[in-house]
Amino acid sequence: MNAALTRRCVAALISLAALPLAHSQAFTASTDPARAQVRLPDPARPELPSIILIGDSTVRNGHDDGQGKGAEGQWGWGNPIAGFFDPARVNLVNRAVGGLSSRTYRTSGHWERTQALVKKGDWVLMQFGHNDASPVNDNSRARGVLRGTGPETEDIDNLLTGKRETVSTYGAYLRGYIAEIRAAGATPVVCSPVIRKRWEADGAKVQRAGGNFAAWAGEVARQEGVAFIDLNEWGALRYEALGKAEVEKLFPADMPQETVHTNLAGATLNAQLVIAGLIQNKVLPDAFYTRRFAPDGSDDRPVVDARKVRVEAPRDPRLPSLVLIGDSTVRSGGQNGAYGWGERLAAFFDTQRINVVNNAIGGRSSRTFFTEGRWAAVLEQLKAGDTLLIQFGHNDGARIGDPTAKNRGSVPGIGDDTQEDTRPDGSKETVQSFGWYLKRYITDARAKGANVVLLSPIPHKDRWKPEQPRDFETYAAWGEQVARAQGAQFIDLTMLVTQAYRAVGAERVDGYFSDARTHTNDAGAVFNATQVVEGLKRLPGRPLDAFLRPATP
Numbered sequence: 001m002n003a004a005l006t007r008r009c010v011a012a013l014i015s016l017a018a019l020p021l022a023h024s025q026a027f028t029a030s031t032d033p034a035r036a037q038v039r040l041p042d043p044a045r046p047e048l049p050s051i052i053l054i055g056d057s058t059v060r061n062g063h064d065d066g067q068g069k070g071a072e073g074q075w076g077w078g079n080p081i082a083g084f085f086d087p088a089r090v091n092l093v094n095r096a097v098g099g100l101s102s103r104t105y106r107t108s109g110h111w112e113r114t115q116a117l118v119k120k121g122d123w124v125l126m127q128f129g130h131n132d133a134s135p136v137n138d139n140s141r142a143r144g145v146l147r148g149t150g151p152e153t154e155d156i157d158n159l160l161t162g163k164r165e166t167v168s169t170y171g172a173y174l175r176g177y178i179a180e181i182r183a184a185g186a187t188p189v190v191c192s193p194v195i196r197k198r199w200e201a202d203g204a205k206v207q208r209a210g211g212n213f214a215a216w217a218g219e220v221a222r223q224e225g226v227a228f229i230d231l232n233e234w235g236a237l238r239y240e241a242l243g244k245a246e247v248e249k250l251f252p253a254d255m256p257q258e259t260v261h262t263n264l265a266g267a268t269l270n271a272q273l274v275i276a277g278l279i280q281n282k283v284l285p286d287a288f289y290t291r292r293f294a295p296d297g298s299d300d301r302p303v304v305d306a307r308k309v310r311v312e313a314p315r316d317p318r319l320p321s322l323v324l325i326g327d328s329t330v331r332s333g334g335q336n337g338a339y340g341w342g343e344r345l346a347a348f349f350d351t352q353r354i355n356v357v358n359n360a361i362g363g364r365s366s367r368t369f370f371t372e373g374r375w376a377a378v379l380e381q382l383k384a385g386d387t388l389l390i391q392f393g394h395n396d397g398a399r400i401g402d403p404t405a406k407n408r409g410s411v412p413g414i415g416d417d418t419q420e421d422t423r424p425d426g427s428k429e430t431v432q433s434f435g436w437y438l439k440r441y442i443t444d445a446r447a448k449g450a451n452v453v454l455l456s457p458i459p460h461k462d463r464w465k466p467e468q469p470r471d472f473e474t475y476a477a478w479g480e481q482v483a484r485a486q487g488a489q490f491i492d493l494t495m496l497v498t499q500a501y502r503a504v505g506a507e508r509v510d511g512y513f514s515d516a517r518t519h520t521n522d523a524g525a526v527f528n529a530t531q532v533v534e535g536l537k538r539l540p541g542r543p544l545d546a547f548l549r550p551a552t553p
Helices: 003-018 080-084 110-115 170-183 213-224 231-242 244-248 264-280 366-371 374-381 434-447 473-486 493-504 506-510 522-537
Strands: 050-055 091-094 123-127 153-157 164-168 187-191 227-229 321-326 355-358 387-391 419-422 428-431 451-455 489-491
Touching: 050 110, 080 091, 080 264, 123 170, 164 170, 170 187, 170 213, 187 213, 187 264, 213 227, 227 264, 231 244, 231 264, 321 374, 366 374, 366 434, 374 434, 387 434, 434 451, 434 473, 451 473, 451 522, 473 489, 489 522, 493 506, 493 522
Parallel strands: 050 091, 050 123, 123 187, 187 227, 321 355, 321 387, 387 451, 451 489
Antiparallel strands: 153 164, 419 428
């Protein structure tokens, strides 16, 4: 085949690869040659600082649409990581392109177009390596680099582009990005390539890439004095903690041979590791994060040590009690400036006529409040005529089987389905559904002669505006179904607070939170306690009206 015909054939293949996925499912989202036309996003709000991502398909896979397969398609971590940042404070701009290397991201012109967006005060995260080991010169992609971090170069006549090109080492390309990012007044961050799903013969250990691109990325970062996030090593540790069966669930189910491109769950795991690396390196202001993670992938918000939080007893056992159980959104104890609505509820009641007893504890789900024995201690104090308020849901969505989830997740729904989980000591636990635990609380409390009110969780800071889907929709529906079936009452606190937030507006709401997304400060706790009281007033028969103060705060 002559050179002209070769070039025409290659051009035809490139044109096909550039077509939308709907036109040709034969080309996967990770196939995106250097000259393919892709649309990359600009900063949504140019006046804000931006976190800009550059890299390959493990950061941005194709059109970021899962190839029409939803969460089970191929996804890069640059998609789910956007949900861990506050869009009112910082842009997350994913400019990665599938199929490219540290070399071809530059030679294809994508870096030139991206560089034009980088301004003083921005951050640029780079993750290359998966494609850099490809051939340096061929008529397919010509995307390989010279191995190592040194100054070596090689001059080639590029078979794909037909142009003369000087190819450098992997480290040299990374240093070039770092220098140009700094010249723009922005901060560079280097990530190693994400770990591949490749196991050692024993099936327990994951094969690292530490001897090549992962190690070279770390070497360049140290030499240049920039933050380094070792997604290779941290990812391997996460996979080993999960085990082969659970790791398979992080990859597309219809592609068992896939070792690199994750589904949305796997991309989210990698995104959590990136967040952990940013936090560990103190790269970004704390206010940017809506969720925070430790290097093992767990949420880095501490779970309150139950041994240090006594079970609160009624002040006057002769009086009826209003007893609260729940998580940190009900009781945070002032940690990092956070207070739950339950800590400000007593001010609305005549405490000479009723005890207000807040036995909620931070970090708990409907499951762990029960399994850790906290419920048994609370139940011992309940008596006829008391009222129990229950609010769980914020921690129930944790992944069962993931050791970083702190054994908090409950099985979704209200049925009798169960799932086995392994505790830190190696023992096995049969996990029940969210509804099962609620039913148990109601049944136990009513057997004592107490009245029960279920409340849906308070909404997150970023999930109350009219254009957004309602927060905790499924947990609210499950709570209401259980309440009706078990003879308890129900308050949709999610929507009560949501509507109240909408009435006062974003500026006021922003001032009600002690962190980026979940926990309220003192003013927010008072505001939400007001909505709880409003919900109690709307209950049939208004059972607690006689105990309210004549004039509420």
